Amino acid sequence: xxxxxxxxxxxxxxxxxxxxxxxxxxxxxxxxxxxxxxxxxxxxxxxxxxxxxxxxxxxxxxxxxxxxxxxxxxxxxxxxxxxxxxxxxxxxxxxxxxxxxxxxxxxxxxxxxxxxxxxxxxxxxxxxxxxxxxxxxxxxxxxxxxxxxxxxxxxxxxxxxxxxxxxxxxxxxxxxxxxxxxxxxxxxxxxxxxxxxxxxxxxxxxxxxxxxxxxxxxxxxxxxxxxxxxxxxxxxxxxxxxxxxxxxxxxxxxxxxxxx
Numbered sequence: 001x002x003x004x005x006x007x008x009x010x011x012x013x014x015x016x017x018x019x020x021x022x023x024x025x026x027x028x029x030x031x032x033x034x035x036x037x038x039x040x041x042x043x044x045x046x047x048x049x050x051x052x053x054x055x056x057x058x059x060x061x062x063x064x065x066x067x068x069x070x071x072x073x074x075x076x077x078x079x080x081x082x083x084x085x086x087x088x089x090x091x092x093x094x095x096x097x098x099x100x101x102x103x104x105x106x107x108x109x110x111x112x113x114x115x116x117x118x119x120x121x122x123x124x125x126x127x128x129x130x131x132x133x134x135x136x137x138x139x140x141x142x143x144x145x146x147x148x149x150x151x152x153x154x155x156x157x158x159x160x161x162x163x164x165x166x167x168x169x170x171x172x173x174x175x176x177x178x179x180x181x182x183x184x185x186x187x188x189x190x191x192x193x194x195x196x197x198x199x200x201x202x203x204x205x206x207x208x209x210x211x212x213x214x215x216x217x218x219x220x221x222x223x224x225x226x227x228x229x230x231x232x233x234x235x236x237x238x239x240x241x242x243x244x245x246x247x248x249x250x251x252x253x254x255x256x257x258x259x260x
Contacts, residue, residue: 038128039077045137046082048089051205058089059135065103067250085118119147124154134166142171165240184219188234190241193223
């Protein structure tokens with residue numbers, strides 16, 4: 001018995017010494033990569049048409065690419081999920097934007113987009129945050145997706161962050177917590193304003209106005225001038241108003257995760 005205990009102690013001590021040696025050789029970056037790497041789940045729409053207008057839509061490219069660049073720089077891993085899985089439709093495909101171009105040229109991103117995960121395949125325990133990317137398609141297929149809502153609720157209740165930008169907060173409308181409350185109840189949020197939707201010419205085309213529905217769910221909606229970079233942070237719920245706010249949302253998520 002004493003021999004077994006001695007052998008166990010020897011191996012435990014050896015493992016600790018090896019890790020200390022590796023840490024001294026590789027420094028903090030080793031520890032950060034091994035221990036502190038965060039994983040973010042990006043949610044993309046599968047819906048590709050704006051009502052009966054004949055106009056195509058999808059996820060808004062810069063609302064994925066700008067946060068992707070920020071999370072990548074922070075050393076985070078990113079996975080993509082969509083309601084239907086597979087290749088999602090893309091809108092706002094401006095490749096003159098350097099971050100859009102880098103996103104679309106990245107081999108890992110190309111493969112991940114072509115094979116976005118389905119909600120049923122997601123293990124919520126693997127993620128530190130969920131990020132709902134915007135685009136008009138979200139107004140049709142985010143609110144009614146119970147699987148995505150459940151994933152977000154579980155990430156939130158395990159201490160993670162729920163975030164969204166522009167029309168992405170459509171995915172927040174029906175997130176119910178284990179106590180029966182809507183996630184949005186009493187929370188300070190933002191999202192695409194009624195004014196911005198009117199200027200875009202789609203206020204009477206979209207199935208609902210996002211600003212109105214956020215308020216109807218008990219959220220304290222805060223908007224600002226059209227197209228301005230604006231975010232709201234209420235604890236572990238972080239939202240952005242429009243495409244200009246996408247990177248700011250990502251930076252706020254990073255700040256929140258790094259302060260935990």
